[in-house]
Amino acid sequence: MGDLEIAAYSMTEKNLTFSGKKPRDGVTLAADFSQFELGDQVRIGDSVYVVEDKVGDNAAEDVCVYFESSQDALMFGRQVQPVYRKRADAPEDTEFLIGRFEITGYCSCDICCGEKEEKLTRSGTVPRAGHTVAADPDVLPLGSIIRIEDTIYLVEDTGREVKGNVIDIYFDTHEEAVNFGRQKHYVYEENKSDPKGNKKSNKK
Ligand SMILES: [Zn+2]
Structure with a gap:
């Protein structure tokens, strides 16, 4: 998908992701739904994330990596890196x-x-x-x-x-x-x- 703008976030324990699940450190990724959808696997550097959350409609970033600690999220800051996407599933047959x-x-x-x-x-x-x-x-x-x-x-x-x-x-x-x-x-x-x-x- 080329170079995308990547931000980081964390959230309080009680909050759930857009997919209704608990966010997971090193797994959960929030993404812009005009480019990604829930369940997409996304590789950034050596890590593979799963799109489980949504970035804000007016956000500048395309994707946002979840960190359990807000300190880690701050350390990550904002980065521009190549991002690769793999669709979660593809249609088996199109007839039906x-x-x-x-x-x-x-x-x-x-x-x-x-x-x-x-x-x-x-x-x-x-x-x-x-x-x-x-x-x-x-x-x-x-x-x-x-x-x-x-x-x-x-x-x-x-x-x-x-x-x-x-x-x-x-x-x-x-x-x-x-x-x-x-x-x-x-x-x-x-x-x-x-x-x-x-x-x-x-x-x-
Ligand atoms: Zn009910």
Whole structure:
């Protein structure tokens, strides 16, 4: 990617990265999302970092290395160095590729869904972990069957904050939903009649 401007940062223990995880010294990198995305591996000098955080929209730097100690961050200062990027994953096949989505987690608790008496999905079904996802109906209509990594999900819910290329995966507990954090994945259309494979007969 050529020479980029690199800064350093640290943060208080309670703060999490944009991906919802604890920052890791020597691993976590914040980056400009117009050039990088979450999960990208980035090599700077002899170190390989993972993009887990976001630099501020108006920041001068392209990437920002996380240090556990603010002293180390100060020592690093600002540098201009060659930066190499490796995409976290690449689409396996493009025939059934819907697109690249930001994936988050939710559960049926009051924090995730607000206080409702009925904890049903938008489709009126009982949500199930490993099965139910919420999506923007303009992007993925209710009833769509999709695959994210190796799991097949049914779009049966929507969400106020689920807009555009965003998918919210249902979990049984709030803790699991929070631990899932925020990830980026390619999402594929799955064959309705044969969700196990045999994609040849896939028809809309
Ligand atoms: Zn929750």
